[in-house]
Amino acid sequence: MIPILLDSKFKPNDLDVYANEQGGEDMLAHMHDEEEFKSVKTIESSAASYTRILRIHWLVKEDHLVNLIIVPDDNPMVAIFHFxxxxxxxxxxxxxxxxxxxxxxxxxxxxxxxxxxxxxxxxxxxxxxxxxxxxxxxxxxxxxxxxxxxxxxxxxxxxxxxxxxxxxxxxxxxxxxxxxxxxxxxxxxx
Ligand SMILES: [Zn+2]
Incomplete structure (x- = not known):
């Protein structure tokens, strides 16, 4: 979001998407079936719950990387306040x-x-x-x-x-x- 808010020249290489469990399942199906991204790895969070992350799906298509980050909160926006x-x-x-x-x-x-x-x-x-x-x-x-x-x-x-x-x-x-x-x-x- 920083390049949008500050009109910065910086270009991010990847995209982080935050979702709850239900939204994450829908998003994963969409990324596989409609956007043709492939899952290359899944990291289960072993850290304590304060990280507000349950799991991270790595999704790749050509040189595009999307990290689908599953959080325990109903509203995934809670995650940004733990940054x-x-x-x-x-x-x-x-x-x-x-x-x-x-x-x-x-x-x-x-x-x-x-x-x-x-x-x-x-x-x-x-x-x-x-x-x-x-x-x-x-x-x-x-x-x-x-x-x-x-x-x-x-x-x-x-x-x-x-x-x-x-x-x-x-x-x-x-x-x-x-x-x-x-x-x-x-x-x-x-
Ligand atoms: Zn103060």
């Missing part, structure tokens, strides 16, 4: 593009989601990702107050602060609507 930083808390849904922290993201700024680092290994992996995003022009900080504009923000009130309780449908979340996709109705989540 390592705010810069990646964006996704494309049947309704449109969603961005959880637009005040930061659209200004090419990001902060760590430290609550999801349960092991040294997960912290190390996140550090690698931060280096990657910094090299793409994103200003990354460990805490919101280290970004000048938010140096004196009110913790627990400012919508970009991790201590503030947020919802996907509050006034800070950014939704860029798309025309309905294949007859999706408002009660279909993904």
């Amino acid at each position: 390592h930083s705010t810069i990646v808390m964006n996704c494309l849904t049947g309704y449109g593009v969603f961005c959880a922290y637009p005040a930061l993201t659209l200004n090419r700024k990001s902060i760590s989601n430290t609550g999801v680092f349960h092991t040294d290994e997960s912290r190390r992996r996140a550090d690698t990702c931060y280096t990657k995003y910094i090299s793409r022009g994103i200003e990354h900080q460990s805490h919101l107050r280290h970004h000048g504009r938010w140096a004196h923000h009110q913790c627990g009130t400012d919508k970009s602060c991790p201590a503030t309780i947020r919802s996907m449908h509050d006034e800070e979340s950014l939704w860029i609507g798309l025309p309905s996709v294949r007859g999706l109705h408002s009660y279909d989540v993904f």
Whole structure:
């Protein structure tokens, strides 16, 4: 989503699709039967449930790779709030593009989601990702107050602060609507 939101030249090599168990079965059948992707491997997640991943299907067609990621939550969007930083808390849904922290993201700024680092290994992996995003022009900080504009923000009130309780449908979340996709109705989540 970052190339769409920030008009970046960066081109991703693969596509991550998040689905719950039922949606994942439908998606897998669609990718095999309609899109002619082949399953090359399936990784069962052995990690604890905080990763919010049950299994990852690797689907390949020519040089295209799709990772179909099965999550335990009814709403697969829950997964993005377990990502390592705010810069990646964006996704494309049947309704449109969603961005959880637009005040930061659209200004090419990001902060760590430290609550999801349960092991040294997960912290190390996140550090690698931060280096990657910094090299793409994103200003990354460990805490919101280290970004000048938010140096004196009110913790627990400012919508970009991790201590503030947020919802996907509050006034800070950014939704860029798309025309309905294949007859999706408002009660279909993904
Ligand atoms: Zn704060």
